[in-house]
Amino acid sequence: MPDTPPTPPSETAPRRVRSDVPFFTVMVAIGTSYLALILAMLWADWRFTSFAEIGKALSDEAIRFSITLSLLTCTISAILSVWVAVPIGYLMSRYRFPGKKLIDTVLDIPIVLPPLVIGISLLILFQTPAGRWMDTTFSDLMKLIGADGIRGITYEVPAVVLAQFTVAAAFATRTMRVTFEQIDPRPERVALTLGAGHASAFSRVALPQAYRGMTAAFTLAWARSLGEFGPILIFAGTTRMKTEVLSTSVYLEFSIGNIHGAVAVSMLMVALAMVVLLVTRLLGVGREVV
């Protein structure tokens, strides 16, 4: 080729758009690297254990108890989380009021605090006179309904739920706030002119639109609760057949040197989490309303 300087393209010449291949290659490559890390971890776990190991873990009565307790406590904390997240998310997305920024920051505290600190804070809270009163009142209440097994809150099953809920609710609240922020407030205002009060505008117009967000908040809270460990360790303890949940089981197995057992329980958690996440997501999409 002769060595002539390239002629600048005329301004009227049709523009040649560069290929999109590099863009998508880079995006997919970066995305895949993270996906690969997750899958590689699971693969390594899987290689380390076997169906026999998982079967052995499942045959252990303590592990079976821990699975049941995990399913139960995660579901209760997820329901409680959505229960508080809906009103907070709605109020924070729809209204301006003094101190809103401060409240917003406070609501994020459970997300930014180290889990251990949450556990210690809960423990200390329930050592205060008010906390002790709640502990004994709850214990009496349980006796009254015939659940004598639960003797108060601290170091009992309610402590597991409370520890999970404290963190999970913060995530659910974020989700619900974003959900309501994305819902157009104008139909609710129209409902007000049609004769509705704020309660029916909320329950008949806004809430039905928030269904997918509520599913997402529930799923997130459930998953977050399943993974919760630090606060449970401190506030509920790690008593076998009493306050042991799956994350505690992994820790207990690991601490007595039973790495195979710990990995087997971990795989159970992965399977459980995936089933629940998939089911809730399918339900959420299946009942899409808008």
Place this chain on the structure above:
Amino acid sequence: MIEVRNLGIAVPGFSLKGLSFTVPDNAYGILMGPTGCGKTTLLEAVCGLRKTRQGTVTLHGRDITRVRPGERGIGYVPQDGALFPTMTIRDQLAFAMQLRKWDKAKQQQRIEELAELLGIGHLLKRKPRGLSGGERQRVALGRALAFRPEVLCLDEPLSALDEETRGRMIELLKRVQRHEHVTALHVTHSSSEAEQLGTHLFRLVNGGIQEDTA
């Protein structure tokens, strides 16, 4: 009759005050003004969706300045409809009647009447998703008229429509007003809408209201 006297509204960014105008019974009032002058704000204040600082709003002699939006008896048609996304069109039409606990037969009769008047009978089982701009506006109009309000407030109801649909909607609005005997207040920036629909024309300029005598 809609009577606004010396109304003042505080809005972040600007303020409106000393606004007065009267739309007589069964008249079609048009409120015009440049974009961002506060037309919508004023209409929302009449509907009770915005707090006022001073002045009064009176409907047929009843002072409604401090009355909650749902007790004012105003049918409100917002810009581009703002339909309820999760409800069928039938439920949207029934919404105000259900809140007023009308009996089922009466609701059904009213829904059929509105469906006929607005030509939305074929849409009753659908949800708003996928409706055209004109269909949305007709549904929003039906939803606002369902409880037989004496006053109808419309916020740029035709601005998102194509030329042909707009022409048909103008005819429809005229017919609706005659049929339903409503006093209308219609916000727009289109002078052709004003000419074709308005019996009374108000301009909101420089924070004050001037009435054009046509």
